[in-house]
Amino acid sequence: MGFFLETLFGGLMVGMLYSLIALGFVLIYKASGVFNFAQGAMVLFAALAMARFSTWFPQWLGFESKLLANLLAFGGAVIVMVAVAWLIERLCLSRLVNQDGITLLMATLGIAYFLDGLGQTLFGNDIYKIDVGMPKDPIFLFETVFQGGVLVNQEDLAAALIAAVLVALLALFFQKTGTGRALRAVADDHQAAQSIGIPLSRIWVIVWSVAGVVALVAGIIWGSKLGVQFSLSLVALKALPVVILGGLTSIPGAIIGGLIIGVGEKLSEIYLGPLMGGGIEIWFAYVLALLFLLVRPQGLFGEKIIDRV
C-alpha cells in the first residue's frame, strides 16, 4: 500500500510537470489556432538562457550573490523569451494567416529547428546546471498512518507547488485583467474580436510571450532536475499526449490530463512494465490518450466538434 501510494504520488508530481509544458501548447492553440511544435525548443532555449545568464551576469557585473544572479538571469530570460515571441509573430505567423493547420504545424517545426540551432550556437552545447536552490532531500509523509510512511521527493513537491501557483496566476490573469479578457475573446472568435477593436497581432505577441514565460518556468524546473541539455526539448514529446487527452483548448484539461498521464505512466511502468520487458512509459502515455480519445474525440475538456455541411 505504501509503495502504491509512493508511485501514485510520484506520478502526480511528474504529471504536474507535464501539464506545465502542456499549458504552453494550450495557450497558443487557444488564442491562435497554431499547434506549436516549437514549445519543446522554447523550453530548451529559455532554460539555456537562464542557465548561462546566471553564470554570466556575476562575471560581467562583478558580484557574488546567488539570489541576485538568479533573479537577474530570470529577468534576462523573460526579456529574451518576449523578444523571441515578438520575432516569431512578426516574421512568421503574421505572414501565414489563414493557412491550413498542417502548414502552421510544419512552420512551427521549422521554428523548432531554428531555435534549437540558435540556442546552442549562442549559449553553447554542453550540459549546464540551473541551481535556484530547490530542496533536494526526500521526506517521509504519513508516517503515522503507514508503516514506514511514503517517500516523497521534496524537489518534486516544490515543483508541483510552483506549477500550481503558476496555473493560479494564469487563471487570475485570464479572468480578471483586461488583457486576459481580450485574450479570451480572441480565443473564442478571431473575426468578432477583431471587429470590436482588439488588435490581433498584439494579442498574439502577448500569448506567445506568456507561453514563453511558461516555457521558462518549465525549463527551470526540468533543467534543475535533469540538467540543461539538448534532450530537454524532447520533454515536449511527452507532453503531447497530455494536451490531446485534456483537449487542445482547455487549460483545466492540461492540468487534469497531465495528472492522468503522469499517474498512468508510473503505475504502468511499475505494474505492467516487468511483464513486457520495461521501458513502456513513452508509448503507454500515447496509447492511454488514444483510448480516451476513442470515447471523447475532442479530449476530456475540449470544445465539442460540430460538423456542418
Add this chain to the structure above:
Amino acid sequence: MLYRENGQFKSSYRADQQIFPILQDRIAIAALLAIAFVVLPLSAPEYLFRAILIPFLILSLAALGLNILVGYCGQISLGTGAFMAVGAYAAYNFQVRIEGMPLILSLLLGGACATAVGVLFGIPSLRIKGLYLAVATLAAQFFADWAFLRVPWFTHDSSSGSVSVPSLSLFGLSIDSPARKYLLCLCFVSVFALLAKNLVRSSIGREWMAMRDMDVAAAVIGIRPVYAKLTAFAVSSFIVGVAGALWGFVHLGAWEPAAFSIDRSFQLLFMVIIGGLGSIMGSFFGAAFIILLPLLLSQLPAWFGLPISTALASHLEFMIFGALIVFFLIVEPHGLARLWSTGKEKLRLWPFPH
C-alpha cells in the same frame, strides 16, 4: 513557343484520359526515364549513387506513400517512420527465417505487414480528426521504436539490437554495385509511381479527395468513410513499408531502430508539404529538396573558406534549415508542385503572353 498543345486533338476517350495528354510532356518524361534508366547507370560516379540518388529514390517513394494519406485523403500522420520500420523488419524476418526467399517477394511481404499495422493504427481515424489524429499517430511511432528495441524476436535475437541483411541477389544476379542497387530502386519507384498516379485518378482516389475536402458531405453523398479512410491507410502504408524495406536492405544494409525514428517521420512530412500536398510529382520535388538542402548546407563553410568547428557548423545547419523551411512555407504554402504548374502555365504563353 515550344510547349504548346495547339493542334493536338483528342479523338478518343483513351486519348482524352492519358496521364500526359500533351505531346511535349510525353517526350520530356520519356527523356527523363531514358536518362534515369540508361545514361545515369553508365556514367554516374559511385558517390552520386550512394549519397544522393539511392536515398532520393527511396525517400521519394516513402513520401509518395505519405502523400496519398496526407495529401489525398487528408489524414495527417506523424507515424510514417514506424510504418517504414515495420516494412524493413518484416522483410528482414521473411528473408532470414525462410530459406531461399526471393528478394522481391520479401520486400513486398514487408509492405504487406506494414499495411496490416497501418490499418490497425488507422482505425482511430474514424473517430479522431485533424491535429488530435496527428498526435495520436505518434503512438504508432513510439510503439514501433519500443517494440523493435525490446522484443528480441523481431531482430532474430541479434545481441546488439542491430540487424544486417545478407548479400542481395535477384534472379541469380547479385546486387552488389551501387549502380545495380540504384536500378532496383528505380524499378520499384517507377512502378509504384505509375500505380499511385492511376489510383488517385480512379474512383477510389476521388473518394479519398472527397473525404479530405469534407468528410461529412462525402458521407452524405454515399462514400463510406470507413472504406475510404482505411484503404488510404492501407495503400499508403504498403508503399511506405516497401520504401522502408528498401531503405534497410538497399541503402543501409545494417540498421537499428533509430534509423526509423520520429525524425524520419518529420522529414517525410516536410517532403510532402514542401513538395506539394496532393501531387505525385510533388513528392519527388520535396524529396529532392530535403535531401539536397543539408548536403548543400554542409558544403557551404568549405566553399567560403570559413574556419568553423563541426559542432557550430551543425548548429548553423539546423538554423538555416529551419529558417528556410519557414521561409518556404511563407513564400509558397502550396509547395514546389504549385511552382511547377505555374511555370508550365507561363511557358504555354511564352513568348507572347497576350
